[in-house]
Amino acid sequence: MDSATRDPAAAKRAAGYKAAEMVKDGMIIGLGTGSTVMYTMERLSQRMQEGLTISGIPTSFQTAIRARGYGITLTTLDDHPVIDLAIDGADEVDPQLRLIKGRGAAHTREKCVAAAARQFVVVVDEQKIVTRLDGPVPVEIVPFAIRPVMDQLRAMGCDPVLREGVKKDGPVITDNMNFILDAKFKTIAEPDKLEAALGLIPGVVESGLFCNFTDKTTVIVGGEKKCRIIP
Missing domain, CATH: 3.40.50.1360 (Rossmann fold)
Incomplete structure (x- = not known):
């Protein structure tokens, strides 16, 4: 090393x-x-x-x-x-x-x-460098849709967490004025399909999967x- x-x-x-x-x-x-x-x-x-x-x-x-x-x-x-x-x-x-x-x-x-x-x-x-992708997937969302997006993510088998600010109270606000959910899936068997599925959820702006x-x-x-x- x-x-x-x-x-x-x-x-x-x-x-x-x-x-x-x-x-x-x-x-x-x-x-x-x-x-x-x-x-x-x-x-x-x-x-x-x-x-x-x-x-x-x-x-x-x-x-x-x-x-x-x-x-x-x-x-x-x-x-x-x-x-x-x-x-x-x-x-x-x-x-x-x-x-x-x-x-x-x-x-x-x-x-x-x-x-x-x-x-x-x-x-x-x-x-x-990893053998498979398994970390939390950041998902940028429109604040207006936070509840239904979180519900749909849970239905997909993940535990979404609203990202909180470190040097400010409340959620992280992106440069696009949106929120970030960190979506931890039990397993990411097919990253390509997961990226596509996340993109179809109304209220999701973009996910952190790059496939x-x-x-x-x-x-x-x-x-x-x-x-x-x-x-």
């Missing part, structure tokens, strides 16, 4: 920096939300000082603030509905490169950006001496 595996921050930095090296001059890139992507932006700012020119589409207010601090020019999906590359983290990655995302409550915008990207690069440390981008996904797993790239 190398020190980056023992030190998640070192592994995240390694993966984030490696992803930044995949960015070419003139690219429009999607900027995910989370600590690993912050390292990507850090390295991109260094490359920009060396002459790299890029524009980024942030997936959250937090990412937008950090990107501006690093001097990254920001743009939108309205201006660029198809983008070159999206870089994002993940909470879990299975062998088929399906993901659970959303601990940062930004998965709806992250999924929009991933869908628009020609290539989707996922940066993680080794702890995020439809596997054909364009590259996963960078951070390590101290080198990064492992899947596939």
Whole structure:
């Protein structure tokens, strides 16, 4: 076990920096939300000082603030509905490169950006690689429909929990002004079908299951001496 595996921050930095090296001059890139992507932006700012020119589409207010601090020019999906590359983290990655995302409550915008990207690069440390997806699935919902959505989730065999704020009273409010339910299923036998089923519930905006981008996904797993790239 190398020190980056023992030190998640070192592994995240390694993966984030490696992803930044995949960015070419003139690219429009999607900027995910989370600590690993912050390292990507850090390295991109260094490359920009060396002459790299890029524009980024942030997936959250937090990412937008950090990107501006690093001097990254920001743009939108309205201006660029198809983008070159999206870089994002993940909470879990299975062998088929399906993901659970959303601990940062930004998965709806992250999924929009991933869908628009020609290539989707996922940066993680080794702890995020799993044999099967089994963590809680974040589900962004319209506050108006919280009760019926929770009832339908329970009928699907899960225990939904309204995510509470850490430094505020009451529920977490997403950048889209919605709530987050963390849906813990006893087992996720077919992630693709579960993602589709969740999307059919009235009041659900988007789930944190990412199963439809596997054909364009590259996963960078951070390590101290080198990064492992899947596939």
